[in-house]
Amino acid sequence: MLDATSSYNPTAPRIPVDDRTGQDTVPETPRRTDRPSGTRYGSRPTMKDVAARAGVGLKTVSRVVNGEPGVTPETERRVQEAIEALGFRRNDSARVLRKGRTASIGLVLEDLADPFYGPLSRAVEEVARAHGALLINGSSAEDPDREQELVLALCARRVDGLVVIPAGDDHRYLEPELKAGVATVFVDRPAGKIDADVVVSDNYGGARDGVAHLIAHGHRRIGFIGDMPRIHTAAERLRGYRTAMEDAGIPVADSWMSLGVTDPERVRRAAGEMLSGPDPVTAIFTGNNRVTVTVIRVLAEHTRRVALVGFDDIELADLLQPGVTVVAQDAAALGRTAAERLFRQLDGTLLRPERVELPTRLITRGSGELPPAD
Amino acid sequence: MLDATSSYNPTAPRIPVDDRTGQDTVPETPRRTDRPSGTRYGSRPTMKDVAARAGVGLKTVSRVVNGEPGVTPETERRVQEAIEALGFRRNDSARVLRKGRTASIGLVLEDLADPFYGPLSRAVEEVARAHGALLINGSSAEDPDREQELVLALCARRVDGLVVIPAGDDHRYLEPELKAGVATVFVDRPAGKIDADVVVSDNYGGARDGVAHLIAHGHRRIGFIGDMPRIHTAAERLRGYRTAMEDAGIPVADSWMSLGVTDPERVRRAAGEMLSGPDPVTAIFTGNNRVTVTVIRVLAEHTRRVALVGFDDIELADLLQPGVTVVAQDAAALGRTAAERLFRQLDGTLLRPERVELPTRLITRGSGELPPAD
DNA sequence: CCCGACTCTGACAACGTTGTCCAGGCTCTA
DNA sequence: TAGAGCCTGGACAACGTTGTCAGAGTCGGG
Structure with missing residues (x-):
């Protein structure tokens, strides 16, 4: 990804304009078009340039640019004209400073x-x-x-x-x-x-409710596939899962929980193991949108019907067969x-x-x- | 959306630090925590502050910050220490300027x-x-x-x-x-x-191929639903549609083409008219992902089976019944x-x-x- | 006709950083 | 031991803008 051949170097010193004016160091063709006179190539016109062209003071230009009061219409017109002609655009870096x-x-x-x-x-x-x-x-x-x-x-x-x-x-x-x-x-x-x-x-409560929903529909062997446990949302959702199971008095087998990176391979493997082990789950709760999408794919290839609730809503979830029940958060x-x-x-x-x-x-x-x- | 009561005003003048030192104008509680000594509240430490604290010159600090050579390890250490202690962070606005x-x-x-x-x-x-x-x-x-x-x-x-x-x-x-x-x-x-x-x-070619695909599967009455014609991609895709139809020698009825905003209501209405008119289409080509999603919903509620090809790929398109054929571009x-x-x-x-x-x-x-x- | 009040304008410093340039101290060699 | 040369550090100006302040010009009233 890193492009070592690039000569774009944002930290390189700016070449002084004067150094370029010598006949022998003249750069190749100016890029694309000519510039309006009064502007040096590669450096933009400043308020000073505008002031000079309009025949007014620096501060008057500043006033016009910022819409401050105290400028006669005639002066303002001259300044606007100069701005237009030079293509002046205020430098916000200086302004911020x-x-x-x-x-x-x-x-x-x-x-x-x-x-x-x-x-x-x-x-x-x-x-x-x-x-x-x-x-x-x-x-x-x-x-x-x-x-x-x-x-x-x-x-x-x-x-x-x-x-x-x-x-x-x-x-x-x-x-x-x-x-x-x-x-x-x-x-x-x-x-x-x-x-x-x-x-x-409310990651904890949402996950708990989602799992409780599965339990209410008769499931006891419910799997959980989530993101890496160091991620707070993943840990909270796991906690919600555990609480729901505990509240229902269901002991949780270690093989029902799988946390890790959410790339499709890992999730596929995790889902496959839960569905085919000695104690296969009848439902899966998925910990985020990416996991849900992968699990939907796995289940589509699967013969046995497995219930699914996912954390995060996903587009078109309503049009799948069956529609995907989710715990939606509002991003x-x-x-x-x-x-x-x-x-x-x-x-x-x-x-x-x-x-x-x-x-x-x-x-x-x-x-x-x-x-x-x- | 606009919050008129807000007093956050990025363009307001910065209050000079000296104006705040008077006992009678002391601001309410400083926000959150105390600051390390040597830093004035609300204004960040500068290289000057760092230089003073480290007992070196301004430029030496600059050298350290930019990893330039020519600084003894001992001096560098002192500078780093001062930077750390003051929580100095280079001001990129000044740098950019x-x-x-x-x-x-x-x-x-x-x-x-x-x-x-x-x-x-x-x-x-x-x-x-x-x-x-x-x-x-x-x-x-x-x-x-x-x-x-x-x-x-x-x-x-x-x-x-x-x-x-x-x-x-x-x-x-x-x-x-x-x-x-x-x-x-x-x-x-x-x-x-x-x-x-x-x-x-290749909006033109993609749309042409997509429509030709429908024609190859026996369709002649094909609708096109796209974005506003002033949008270049929409116009190009329409052109592709027209070309494909023309190449197949199929005259296009005006009622088969609908261009406009892509909000679901408009698209629903357009799809409904194409499907129910006197000369109903048997297939629809949709001009972008948003249109496709809406049309999928319409077709799902529809009894007659209507073919569909959409411009832009959409997630889960492969899992719908039937899977959604698309002309995919690589965003x-x-x-x-x-x-x-x-x-x-x-x-x-x-x-x-x-x-x-x-x-x-x-x-x-x-x-x-x-x-x-x- | 003069003075004060008011309006409009511009000179100047400052914001925080970096490039230039020079000074002072050091090392190394003759 | 003196001189040359190098290394380190610092003073200073400049980047483009805005705030302050003072000066110039205008107008009306006394």
């Missing part, structure tokens, strides 16, 4: 390509937009080091706030940032070893709630970290209502 | 929550990451004004490059940016009225290709704008192979 706020927030999540995180990200973006801020996304790929790297890169850019879906379980590295006033909200999973705002779904609501809390921190209307838990919803569609087929 | 490159690129797409764009965005991010750049996402919601607003906001932040999935059809507003050296690649749809790099799928490849071209522009290894077309793939799963049921 001066003003201290960047009007941008960061979102670190696991994988933007996952259908759970897309809507979450979009919801955060909408709230940010309503507050005039841009959103910078980053995917941690479930790697704590990459999470930290991303978060610190965002802090270096001085985002006003951070929404983090943590991959790691130790966020003490964020302490200086919190102290410096970077608003921070953790979503989907709690922060580790620091006191911070958290917005999560957009998670994102929206988190972002709104973030901006309330920035407002100053939210002073103390809290933990917010959003409910889940059991959606019955058939697969969870299949009776045990022993 | 000095260096000229931001090591960030922008991606403007329609909707991050759409399962087509999530993977595309992720692919762009991965390429950016390989080049040491961050990605800023923005959703245009298919609104040309919002697209322009986003693009210009990104340019004001001086992103090094832009990947744009255009909503509008006039991008002359980008001319000053292109001239200033902002690398730009359009994806999924071509740029309007400017000469720029473009990466698209990740689109994003990857576009991003790679972007960085080649920044490299200087890509000098002239080109149009790259990626192939589509017909995936047969059953729904497209149903015979006409008149």
Whole structure:
């Protein structure tokens, strides 16, 4: 993936414009088109250039650009004209340096390509937009080091706030940032070893209800396939499973529980073992959308009818035969709630970290209502 | 959505630190925790602070932070210690201002929550990451004004490059940016009225093949339901449909084609009319993933068996009864290709704008192979 | 006709970082 | 032991913008 031959180097020093004017060092053809006169190639016009062209002072340009009062219409017209002619665009880096706020927030999540995180990200973006801020996304790929790297890169850019879906379980590295006033909200999973705002779904209760639903339909031998146990949501959902089983007085066999990475191979193997062992399950509870999809495939190839309830809703789940019963969480609501809390921190209307838990919803569609087929 | 009560105002002037030191204007409780001494509340430590604490010069701190040579291990240790103690984090805004490159690129797409764009965005991010750049996402919601607003906001932040999935059809507003050296690649749809790099799928050919597939299975009355005709991909796919029909010598009835917004109500109505009119279709070709999903729902409620081929692959399409035959495009490849071209522009290894077309793939799963049921 | 009030404009410093350049101390060699 | 050369460190300017403040110009009233 890394392209060693690339000469794009964002950290290389900027070549002084004067160094390029010599006849013998003239660069090859300028890229694409000519520039309006008054602009040096590769460097953009500044307010100074605009001021010179319009024959006004620097600050007057600033006033026009920012819509501040105290500029005669005639002067404003001249400035606008110069802006237009030069293609001037304010440099927000300089602005940020001066003003201290960047009007941008960061979102670190696991994988933007996952259908759970897309809507979450979009919801955060909408709230940010309503507050005039841009959103910078980053995917941690479930790697704590990459999470930290991303978060610190965002802090270096001085985002006003951070929404983090943590991959790691130790966020003490964020302490200086919190102290410096970077608003921070953790979503989907709690922060580790620091006191911070958290917005999560009721993973425990949702899983418990989902498993109880299977039990209510006569199942006793119920399998659980989930994500790696170090991931908080996976652990909580497992806890919900255990509680439901315990409440029903059903002892759980070790072979009924499988936690690990959610790639299809591992999940297939896990499902296969549960379904074919000496004590085969009659129902499976799946720990997230990826696992559910794989298990649906396994069951489709399977002759015996096996009941299924999955955590997370999935598209088209209602059109399968049977429809897939799920414990749905509202990804957009998670994102929206988190972002709104973030901006309330920035407002100053939210002073103390809290933990917010959003409910889940059991959606019955058939697969969870299949009776045990022993 | 807009929160008028919010006092978060990214454009408000920064309160000078000195103004806060008066006893009578002391702010309420500092947020959350105390700060390490040497740092003023709300303003972060700078290299100057670090230098003072470590008892070295400003530039020495800069050298340490950037891993430049010419610092004794002992001095470096002292600096690192000061950085640690103060929680210093380099301010990239200032850095960018000095260096000229931001090591960030922008991606403007329609909707991050759409399962087509999530993977595309992720692919762009991965390429950016390989080049040491961050990605800023923005959703245009298919609104040309919002697209322009986003693009210009990104340019004001001086992103090094832009990947744009255009909503509008006039991008002359980008001319000053292109001239200033902002690398730009359009994806999924071509740029309007400017000469720029473009990466698209073979929408025309894919649709033609998909419709030809239906014709090969005996269909003659085939409907087309697509997105708004002003969207380039929709127009191209319609063109593919027309060509396939024409090649087979089949005259197309107006009532067989429906283009418009892709919300479920409109699509449902369109499908209903095609299926129930005086000249009902025996097969439908759907113009994108959202339309396909809605039509699948309509057909599931329908008694007569209707063949279906959809543009864009959809998850679980293989598990439906019948499986959904689709013309698949590779969203990740689109994003990857576009991003790679972007960085080649920044490299200087890509000098002239080109149009790259990626192939589509017909995936047969059953729904497209149903015979006409008149 | 002069003065004060008001409006509009511009010079200047500061934001935090990096590149340039020079000074001082050190080592090494003759 | 003196001189050359290297290594380390620091002073300073510049990046492009905005806030402060003061000056120039205009207008009306006394």
